[in-house]
Amino acid sequence: MAQCQPLISRLVASSVTAAAQAGKIIRDILNQGELNIIDKGKNDLQTEADRSAQKCIIESLSRQYPDVTIIGEEGSSRCEVPSDWIVTDMDQDVLNLKLPKELENISAKDICVWVDPLDGTSEFTQGLVDHVTVLVGVAIGSRAIGGVIHQPFYNNNSSLGRTLWGIVGSGIGGFTPISPIEGKRIITTTRSHSNKIVQKALDAMEPDEIIRVGGAGHKVMLLLEGKAHAYVFASSGCKRWDTCAPEAVLKSAGGNLTDLYGELYSYDANTNYQNTKGVIATAPGQQHSWYISRIPESVKQDI
Template sequence: APLVLRLVAASVSVAEKAGAIVRNVFNSGELGVVEKDGKNDLQTQADRSAQECIVQSLSRQFPKVTIIGEEEPTGETVDESHLETRLSEEVLKVVCPQNLQSVKDEDVVVWVDPLDGTKEYTEGFLDHVTVLIGVAVNGKAVAGVINQPYYNYKAGPGATLGRTMWGIVGLGAFGVERLVPPADKRIVTTTRSHSNKLVTESIEAMQPDEVLRVGGAGHKVLLVIEGKAHAYVFATPGCKKWDTCAPEAILHALGGRLTDIHGNALQYHRDVKHPNTGGVLATYSDHDWYLSRMPESVKAAVKP
């Protein structure tokens, strides 16, 4: 199978394993919280172990592919029980889009967020948490895998806990379906724990009927895909390439758009600076309307 398909097939299995690690750490009660850059930029044992699972599992199978993860390696010996080397059969049976069939190792960067929504994870907002593995080819997000370890956790004992979604631009997405949001109101989603004046000003400018302040970039893009929100608006730096690569690819695969707040495409090549300094705007429709509503003062402060 072509490299991109094998990478996605491996990432689906690896993301499921990482999702199980995220649940196990929470069940253990030993979150091992470390402040990286103040009380709103945390790392837990789940971030560390899930990152080890993903980066070690993928780098052993794809030694020539560049893999960039959010967390620093711990330097401890690798826990072999965290490795996952199976390939998802569901992925291997699809036909890879023509333009991605002959991609070479050196054209690829894999962006890994082992746990997106860490702050919310430590506060028990468990459905805000996702595991994100994005595949970029020549600087563009082309494929993504999202595992949501606590999907359905409020649905009662009969429900299956957790889900995995994946998509390839030009093919489509699986494990998640596009649902249309209410037509009679405008619902905007944004950060819950990283707000500031720019965020507030830009949200107000969109004249929303409702604002969903929730954790996780992956989670917020899922709200847009599944019609719970019309737009994800984040007009401040903060968010990084590993936060957006996988969600962007899946949203694009389903016909939506994710850009910075000026309408520029995000870049994902290996030398790019990690922060999305131009902010994030994700929509399904009316993208240009949201861009046009963005205040000039905010645009001047949030440059790509």
């Protein structure tokens, strides 16, 4: 019966189960203690968990959707993987969701899936496992439409994960958004990639509190949980696979994610991977334009 559902429903439903399986692989590797860290460059690490989680997701999705373009942070080449890493079942809650008419008959050639198999690698290697997320974003043309954020170590638990998902214009699952506290302005930002420009943008927001954590997925989860009002990152340090899934989930819940100019990033397969104009994301109910207006022109020019 699942094959009767629209392609977007099936793809997001499959991404939910694949991300959860990738989360299990990440937990297993951490418990075994064999991280096998590779330094890819400045502040850019890769572990066995990154590589294995990506193999799981790309093989699981590619076998079911061979005509869909899939781009992964660790490269998109396919290879043999253990059979128990391949998942082909689909999340029933996603399949039951009613799509807007414009999403019902999408061609596979118009879809690009962006995969960050382990967002927050630096924190993962330092034992800050609650910062880690698995991200699978689904774009149609240039727009982020569907997203899955899986947190393998929910509440720092080594055996329990949770999955948040959303399809823009359709709904969300795995969580209930909570409004941030009124009367304060709490900003979340990078933990490990800060500099004078990043700090200048934060100061312009006049925050009451700054929460510095790893991973774009984790930061957007803080917005959805009502723990922060906005995510501000005045740097070109993140990429499309960092923001596609978080943007889709956040927009599905009523929030927003753009560059520092208030423009949406493009997620088509031929786009530049680098988010060269920074990131601002706001929780549902927040006035996104206010945060955009606070960014100094000097910051925009510097990044």
